Amino acid sequence: MATAKPQGPASYFPSIEAKYGxxxxxxxxxxxxAGITGHKDLVNWLKTEHEMGHGHATALAQFHLNPGKWEC
Known part of the structure; x- marks a missing residue:
């Protein structure tokens, strides 16, 4: 039986883990x-403090702020 692929932001998780360790x-x-609660502020923090790319930062921020919205 095939395992369902992650959807939404979770589809980025394997590449985030591989790229950033x-x-x-x-x-x-x-x-x-970090105590940051806004999407834009989280994305900017990940990009500036951790040199993360925009797509990866956005995926983490979206999932972090809305964890029940997507299945992993």
Whole structure:
């Protein structure tokens, strides 16, 4: 039986983990610790503080702020 592919932001998670060397759970912990609650501010923080690309930063921020919206 085939496993369903992740949808939405979660589809970026394997490449995020491979490129930046941290698990997505580590990124979610870091975003929570940063205390940033707005999407745009989280994206900018990931881009400036962690040199993350825009697409990857957006995927993490979207999922972090709306974890129940997409299945992993």
């Amino acid at each position: 941290r698990t997505v759970d580590d990124w979610f912990t870091a975003m929570t610790a």
